Amino acid sequence: MKIAIVVDSTAYLPEALLKKNDIYTIPLNIVFGESSYREGIDISTEEFFKRMNESDSLPGTSQPSIGDYILLLESLRREGYTDVISFHLSAGISGTYQSAVSAGESVEGINLHVIDTEIACYVQGFMALYAAQNKDKKPLEDILTDVNEMKKKEHTDAFFIVDTLNNLQKGGRLTNAQALIGSMLKVKPVLTFEDGKIVPYEKIRTMKKAVRKVEADLETVFEKHKGKKITAVVIHSNAPERAAEWQKHLEEKFPDVLFRQSYFGPVIATHLGEGALGIGYTTYDIDTAE
Structure with a gap:
């Protein structure tokens, strides 16, 4: 068994921390007019604030496309991963979780375990870090049990x-x-x-x-x-x-x-x-x- 950890871009974890813990990311999108940008890739945070402050209306946001997620899963499968634990901002505020579930159903040969963190930002990243730092120490089922307990408000x-x-x-x-x-x-x-x-x-x-x-x-x-x-x-x-x-x-x-x-x-x-x-x-x- 070889486990990959994925987190969506709204965790905003530092690049060095992602690299150190071998965590993959899937970006959400920000939309100005008819143009869509992958956050952290096509548009910087600084440029975003500049454009938002110059606009009379808010930009739009959208979850990753199922196609992009499928491409990521297929890439991980080719690298020899058998399982993926994927952490996403709360399903109560975004469709990202459901997109991940749908993508997992479309790719054979790799098992996707999608976690609705029920929260957002670096705090959802806590859970991805925990999984990444324990994936070689604990059985997969124990990690899944731990992160579902971890997301409770008392923790x-x-x-x-x-x-x-x-x-x-x-x-x-x-x-x-x-x-x-x-x-x-x-x-x-x-x-x-x-x-x-x-x-x-x-x-x-x-x-x-x-x-x-x-x-x-x-x-x-x-x-x-x-x-x-x-x-x-x-x-x-x-x-x-x-x-x-x-x-x-x-x-x-x-x-x-x-x-x-x-x-x-x-x-x-x-x-x-x-x-x-x-x-x-x-x-x-x-x-x-x-």
């Missing part, structure tokens, strides 16, 4: 703080009136995942108060899991300085937690907008060193 979770309501309004998730009132009140929605869907967690005035609310809840969680190796990641939407400042503060506040920094790439940032912050964590033992 892995995330919070996202939206800085601007513009993208939510452009995307039809807020009316113009709601966006105007929210902006006037400086409302910063805090979001999380429940049953694979993004749901409101809190609505707080000012980014500073929203960050402190998230920190207070993290303190409760980290205290509950004291003694475990907790890995956390600060995620930003084109706001690296803000993320670095928050990460430094968190490292001082929670010295026993290992913190990393990541970003919201084009597909996720399309919906959250510029300036958003996020934080996710896992209590499972993984190595995130590049």
